[in-house]
Amino acid sequence: MHLGPDNVIFCQYEFLKLNSTIATTWALMLALTAGSLLITRRLSTDLKISRWQNLIEIIVNSVRTQIQEIGLTEPRKYLGFLGTLFLFIALSNLCTVLPFYEPPTGSLSTTAALAISVFIAVPVYGIAEAGVGGYLKSYLEPTFLMLPFNIIAELTRTLALAVRLFGNIMSGTMIVAILLSVTPLIFPILMTLLGLLTGMVQAYIFSVLATVYVAAATRAQQDQ
Amino acid sequence: MDNLTIIASGSIIMCGLTTAIGVIAPALGEGRAVVAALTSLAQQPDASATITRTLFVGLAMIESLAIYCFVISMILLFANPFWGHFLAKAGG
Numbered sequence: 001m002h003l004g005p006d007n008v009i010f011c012q013y014e015f016l017k018l019n020s021t022i023a024t025t026w027a028l029m030l031a032l033t034a035g036s037l038l039i040t041r042r043l044s045t046d047l048k049i050s051r052w053q054n055l056i057e058i059i060v061n062s063v064r065t066q067i068q069e070i071g072l073t074e075p076r077k078y079l080g081f082l083g084t085l086f087l088f089i090a091l092s093n094l095c096t097v098l099p100f101y102e103p104p105t106g107s108l109s110t111t112a113a114l115a116i117s118v119f120i121a122v123p124v125y126g127i128a129e130a131g132v133g134g135y136l137k138s139y140l141e142p143t144f145l146m147l148p149f150n151i152i153a154e155l156t157r158t159l160a161l162a163v164r165l166f167g168n169i170m171s172g173t174m175i176v177a178i179l180l181s182v183t184p185l186i187f188p189i190l191m192t193l194l195g196l197l198t199g200m201v202q203a204y205i206f207s208v209l210a211t212v213y214v215a216a217a218t219r220a221q222q223d224q
Numbered sequence: 225m226d227n228l229t230i231i232a233s234g235s236i237i238m239c240g241l242t243t244a245i246g247v248i249a250p251a252l253g254e255g256r257a258v259v260a261a262l263t264s265l266a267q268q269p270d271a272s273a274t275i276t277r278t279l280f281v282g283l284a285m286i287e288s289l290a291i292y293c294f295v296i297s298m299i300l301l302f303a304n305p306f307w308g309h310f311l312a313k314a315g316g
Binding site for chain 2: 160163164166167168170171174198201202204205208
């Protein structure tokens with residue numbers, strides 16, 4: 001039994017390995033980019049729009065309203081980053097319905113990369129909103145005694161983001177694998193169904209948490 | 225018992241105990257969260273969309289505590305660092 005898609009290696013050149021995680025991530029990135037390019041090539045403002053444009057408008061609109069509800073008043077600035085996070089995780093979890101597909105989010109390296117990008121994006125957005133001094137001041141709230149705890153919280157929440165997504169997806173695929181060897185008839189399908197639900201909820205939670213962190217970093221300055 | 229046996233039995237026993245004990249608290253927490261959500265749903269059915277959304281997020285966050293325990297069990301079973309260390313020592 002192997003833990004996640006990291007151990008499925010397609011080809012190896014010295015220390016560079018092309019494993020299933022990287023290949024699937026590239027395929028998903030290609031699908032997302034090519035799909036959006038194809039759809040946005042001919043957008044129309046008529047009353048009658050193509051069904052793909054309709055789909056993409058629904059996605060973008062709902063992501064915008066979600067970001068706005070969490071407290072970022074200008075969702076346009078953050079839509080690119082947070083929306084991409086959501087779309088990538090959601091697509092990679094949704095594709096579990098395809099046979100022989102292993103979700104790249106079931107590997108700790110992918111989720112760690114996503115969490116680290118959130119870890120970097122939060123100070124970047126915070127500094128862009130209020131300058132270096134204003135952002136660093138948010139670490140001293142409510143009192144300067146909280147400084148070490150604020151720094152620890154910054155690190156642990158990144159770890160928690162990575163392990164939460166990894167653990168949920170990995171446990172889903174592992175339960176299906178175990179059930180396949182115990183009761184291979186119907187139950188694996190039911191668990192895959194549950195895994196689809198968990199995958200969507202986890203994608204939502206990952207992006208909501210990223211939004212909350214960005215909002216916390218930028219809101220502290222707006223109040224003052 | 226030699227080192228390898230101690231590590232193997234310790235890892236296997238602790239792997240079961242980690243998930244078994246670690247799941248208790250999140251289970252109680254999830255139960256309380258669902259109870260609170262159902263009570264507020266009964267009082268204010270109009271706010272069901274917000275309540276359900278917040279409930280799902282909260283449940284997933286509580287559930288991740290249990291998932292952490294599961295991840296640690298998996299590390300103990302399949303990616304145990306001490307096991308590899310002592311195996312290399314015994315082999316070479």
